[in-house]
Amino acid sequence: MKKIKLLSFLLPLFFITGCFNYRELNELAITSAVGIDKTEDGYKTTIQIINTQKNGADTNSSMEQPKFVTYTSEDKNLQESLRRVILESSRRIYADHIQVLVIGEDLARDGIYDILDLFFRNSELRKQFQVVIARDTTAEDILKVVTPLETLNSKHIDEGLSVDNKYLGVGEVVDFEQLVASYLDSNKEIVLPSVTLKEKDEEGDNIENTESTEPAENVIESTMGVFKDDRLLDFLTEKESIALSFVRGKINNTVLSYECHDNKYVVSEIMNTKTDVSVESEPLKAKIKITGSLNINEVTCDLDLEDLKVVDEIESNLENELKNNINDTINTIRDEYNTDVFGFRDILYKSNPKYYREIADDWYDSVFKNMDIEIDVNFDFVEKGNSLKVIKR
Amino acid sequence: MLDDIEKIVNRLKKDTNNIGDIVYRKKYIGKTKLYIIYNEPLASSDKISDFIIRSLTRIADSKVSSKKLLQVIENDISNFKVTTIDNYESLCFYLHRGFTILLLDGDREALVLETKADLARGITTPDTESTLRGSKDAFVEDYQKNIGLIKKRIRSNDLWIDPMVMGRYTNTQVGLLYVNGVAKKELVETIKKQLKKIDIDGIINSEVLKNLIEKENKNVLPTLITTERPDVVVNALLEGKVVIIVDNSPYALVMPAVLNDFFKTAEDYYGKWKNVSLTRVVKFFAFFISLILPAFYIALITYNQEMIPTELLVNFATQRDGVPFPAFVEATIMLLCFEILRESDLRVPSFTGSSLSIVGALILGDAAVQAGIVSPIMIIVIALTSISALPFTEPELINGLRWYRILFMLLASFLGMVGVVIAFIYFIIELTSLNSFGKPYLMPYAPTSFTGLKNSLIKFPAKKLKERREYLSNNTIKQRIGEDEKN
Numbered sequence: 001m002k003k004i005k006l007l008s009f010l011l012p013l014f015f016i017t018g019c020f021n022y023r024e025l026n027e028l029a030i031t032s033a034v035g036i037d038k039t040e041d042g043y044k045t046t047i048q049i050i051n052t053q054k055n056g057a058d059t060n061s062s063m064e065q066p067k068f069v070t071y072t073s074e075d076k077n078l079q080e081s082l083r084r085v086i087l088e089s090s091r092r093i094y095a096d097h098i099q100v101l102v103i104g105e106d107l108a109r110d111g112i113y114d115i116l117d118l119f120f121r122n123s124e125l126r127k128q129f130q131v132v133i134a135r136d137t138t139a140e141d142i143l144k145v146v147t148p149l150e151t152l153n154s155k156h157i158d159e160g161l162s163v164d165n166k167y168l169g170v171g172e173v174v175d176f177e178q179l180v181a182s183y184l185d186s187n188k189e190i191v192l193p194s195v196t197l198k199e200k201d202e203e204g205d206n207i208e209n210t211e212s213t214e215p216a217e218n219v220i221e222s223t224m225g226v227f228k229d230d231r232l233l234d235f236l237t238e239k240e241s242i243a244l245s246f247v248r249g250k251i252n253n254t255v256l257s258y259e260c261h262d263n264k265y266v267v268s269e270i271m272n273t274k275t276d277v278s279v280e281s282e283p284l285k286a287k288i289k290i291t292g293s294l295n296i297n298e299v300t301c302d303l304d305l306e307d308l309k310v311v312d313e314i315e316s317n318l319e320n321e322l323k324n325n326i327n328d329t330i331n332t333i334r335d336e337y338n339t340d341v342f343g344f345r346d347i348l349y350k351s352n353p354k355y356y357r358e359i360a361d362d363w364y365d366s367v368f369k370n371m372d373i374e375i376d377v378n379f380d381f382v383e384k385g386n387s388l389k390v391i392k393r
Numbered sequence: 394m395l396d397d398i399e400k401i402v403n404r405l406k407k408d409t410n411n412i413g414d415i416v417y418r419k420k421y422i423g424k425t426k427l428y429i430i431y432n433e434p435l436a437s438s439d440k441i442s443d444f445i446i447r448s449l450t451r452i453a454d455s456k457v458s459s460k461k462l463l464q465v466i467e468n469d470i471s472n473f474k475v476t477t478i479d480n481y482e483s484l485c486f487y488l489h490r491g492f493t494i495l496l497l498d499g500d501r502e503a504l505v506l507e508t509k510a511d512l513a514r515g516i517t518t519p520d521t522e523s524t525l526r527g528s529k530d531a532f533v534e535d536y537q538k539n540i541g542l543i544k545k546r547i548r549s550n551d552l553w554i555d556p557m558v559m560g561r562y563t564n565t566q567v568g569l570l571y572v573n574g575v576a577k578k579e580l581v582e583t584i585k586k587q588l589k590k591i592d593i594d595g596i597i598n599s600e601v602l603k604n605l606i607e608k609e610n611k612n613v614l615p616t617l618i619t620t621e622r623p624d625v626v627v628n629a630l631l632e633g634k635v636v637i638i639v640d641n642s643p644y645a646l647v648m649p650a651v652l653n654d655f656f657k658t659a660e661d662y663y664g665k666w667k668n669v670s671l672t673r674v675v676k677f678f679a680f681f682i683s684l685i686l687p688a689f690y691i692a693l694i695t696y697n698q699e700m701i702p703t704e705l706l707v708n709f710a711t712q713r714d715g716v717p718f719p720a721f722v723e724a725t726i727m728l729l730c731f732e733i734l735r736e737s738d739l740r741v742p743s744f745t746g747s748s749l750s751i752v753g754a755l756i757l758g759d760a761a762v763q764a765g766i767v768s769p770i771m772i773i774v775i776a777l778t779s780i781s782a783l784p785f786t787e788p789e790l791i792n793g794l795r796w797y798r799i800l801f802m803l804l805a806s807f808l809g810m811v812g813v814v815i816a817f818i819y820f821i822i823e824l825t826s827l828n829s830f831g832k833p834y835l836m837p838y839a840p841t842s843f844t845g846l847k848n849s850l851i852k853f854p855a856k857k858l859k860e861r862r863e864y865l866s867n868n869t870i871k872q873r874i875g876e877d878e879k880n
Contacts, residue, residue: 052710096699
């Protein structure tokens with residue numbers, strides 16, 4: 001009896017929850033990517049929604065539906081603009097699974113603070129989505145492209161960047177959390193990867209785009225954009241991007257080459273790279289130490305790889321190549337943009353906070369521009385490939 | 394006093410309503426009148442004519458004095474089991490067990506001769522607990538045969554049997570078996586006391602008895618094992634457990650049984666320890682899949698979508714597209730269908746079974762998905778849930794688990810993942826508060842028993858299993874296996 005009494009009190013507790021937060025999967029518009037562009041007096045948001053409809057009851061039907069749809073809307077501020085998407089959608093917008101946030105170039109140049117605030121404040125979102133800039137185009141155009149291989153455009157960008165980061169190093173993967181962290185940390189500056197459109201003549205926003213072997217339009221990864229505060233300054237060149245990734249220690253595997261003869265190259269894969277940056281105070285000096293292993297991929301000069309001297313030469317030439325590249329990049333960034341995207345400031349702050357406080361105010365005025373940089377690159381030779389000599393008759 | 398035989402025969406006729414089953418045959422030896430009484434369906438008329446009638450005729454020829462007739466018959470009769478009785482009650486007792494009664498006129502005692510007919514089927518292979526290795530004999534409906542199957546395996550003076558007769562009308566033979574010196578005295582006493590308290594019209598088989606001695610267990614989960622395998626019973630006896638054998642029942646009751654015991658099969662005693670351990674881990678997973686999976690799925694797709702990897706979510710969403718029911722209703726429908734299918738599969742004669750499974754598989758599996766009533770993933774979830782319950786041989790465990798499955802699903806549909814956690818906490822509370830004949834239900838784990846843990850989720854190698862579990866037996870010194878080699 002006592003138990004029944006107790007149960008009669010306890011059981012209704014479950015029923016009066018009103019099924020808080022209950023949502024059936026087929027009532028949700030699963031958002032895979034959000035793009036934000038600037039308009040004259042506000043924002044234009046593009047939402048990419050995964051199409052979860054089956055292709056009709058007949059599975060043999062040749063009618064194929066696009067795998068995602070995009071909705072756009074405009075308003076004076078971001079949240080209202082995002083909400084207005086509902087006018088187009090029959091389902092509730094469900095943004096937990098955003099994979100990519102694309103920021104239009106114009107907006108990035110004007111400052112991305114508003115975006116950071118909106119997405120950071122939202123408690124529903126996962127914060128691990130990647131952030132990219134739409135270079136020379138708008139986020140809207142990027143998100144509309146039907147990409148080959150991946151059915152989802154957002155996955156194409158997301159995975160593409162990761163692969164690029166792993167095997168080439170032009171783009172660095174930055175997720176939203178890192179972005180906010182480096183924005184909030186006054187010692188750090190933001191860098192963001194970018195994507196752009198590679199176009200043939202036709203439009204790429206229909207499904208026929210994937211029906212030819214060379215897509216008319218495709219989203220490709222581009223180089224890194226450097227920021228100061230929340231504003232995009234410019235995009236680096238590919239070489240500079242790789243150098244930046246090396247200094248920031250975000251590279252693992254890439255390809256380096258030097259010209260050994262007229263239009264003849266020695267090309268090598270650099271693997272297992274490690275970067276160790278330290279900043280010494282008094283005199284102020286940044287020491288960049290890069291190690292890695294070498295794996296020769298392509299030799300078109302007449303070099304005898306059995307000769308250890310030649311091997312040493314290749315090694316040192318490649319080391320110098322990278323050293324010069326990094327040196328040039330650092331100088332360009334210092335001279336043209338004056339933004340500490342390498343994180344020297346942060347390293348100095350962490351290793352010698354006392355000294356850092358003395359010079360903090362003058363950092364961008366004089367210190368950063370004039371500090372000494374010492375670059376030490378050291379590659380280990382691992383493999384020469386299957387052939388010890390150049391293939392020739 | 395059984396001297397006035399006519400009176401006794403009349404009384405017996407009156408008491409039994411003079412049914413034709415009981416045969417009264419009058420015979421004279423010399424001048425002494427005697428009655429041969431037996432219960433025709435229970436007694437073997439072959440034995441009676443072979444042994445009793447022939448012996449009696451021989452005795453009659455030898456002309457003994459009527460004074461010593463009883464002793465002479467007792468001595469000379471070629472029947473092996475001969476008992477003397479001296480009252481009406483025991484006469485009835487033996488009569489209904491297939492014995493033949495010799496009533497001698499003027500003698501205070503009567504002779505009882507064993508002439509039971511063999512009404513049980515022969516010993517066959519186990520139907521419900523099959524193993525790849527191990528003995529292939531199973532208990533049958535005969536008490537003596539069942540006891541025999543056990544005694545055959547434990548040839549020792551220490552296998553003690555407490556026989557008792559239960560049931561007001563059925564007078565069923567019940568035996569309480571334990572190994573003296575291994576089983577705990579308290580446990581034996583407790584069970585004996587429980588058995589003595591029982592006063593019931595009939596014990597039809599061991600399952601009836603199970604419900605009576607398990608009275609304290611109000612939970613849906615079983616606290617004793619029913620098994621048809623003599624080797625399982627013998628192993629239990631050697632561990633210190635107590636076994637009840639009931640006449641007319643091919644299932645022995647083994648007690649106490651904690652949750653962990655249901656994860657073990659007869660196969661476990663024979664397999665290599667590493668292989669057995671892996672099997673048990675798989676079973677452990679199966680147990681939880683069977684318990685939680687539908688609830689987990691419901692919670693994931695109706696509340697906690699953020700927990701699913703994006704690609705999987707898209708996959709789920711595509712499959713759910715066009716399904717008209719909420720996930721909980723969908724799951725309930727499918728579970729209900731499966732339960733109906735399972736129940737009908739059990740009841741239906743085996744020759745119609747195949748058509749049933751075709752209909753079940755086709756209609757429930759394929760057509761329902763094609764029609765868009767359920768999503769394919771739900772079929773997978775329910776199928777996995779149902780299959781996961783099958784490795785457990787104890788039907789009560791599977792059936793009990795269903796209640797918890799429903800509880801989990803209900804809470805998941807109201808509260809999502811939080812509900813699953815709440816249900817799980819409740820489940821653990823229930824398990825911990827349960828005990829089997831004084832032994833905590835989660836025994837080797839909580840409270841922790843190291844000797845028990847050695848043969849729980851992971852079975853230790855044989856040389857490590859030298860001790861009996863201390864909560865089952867005081868005599869923990871050895872468990873036979875693996876002599877220490879001094880090296």
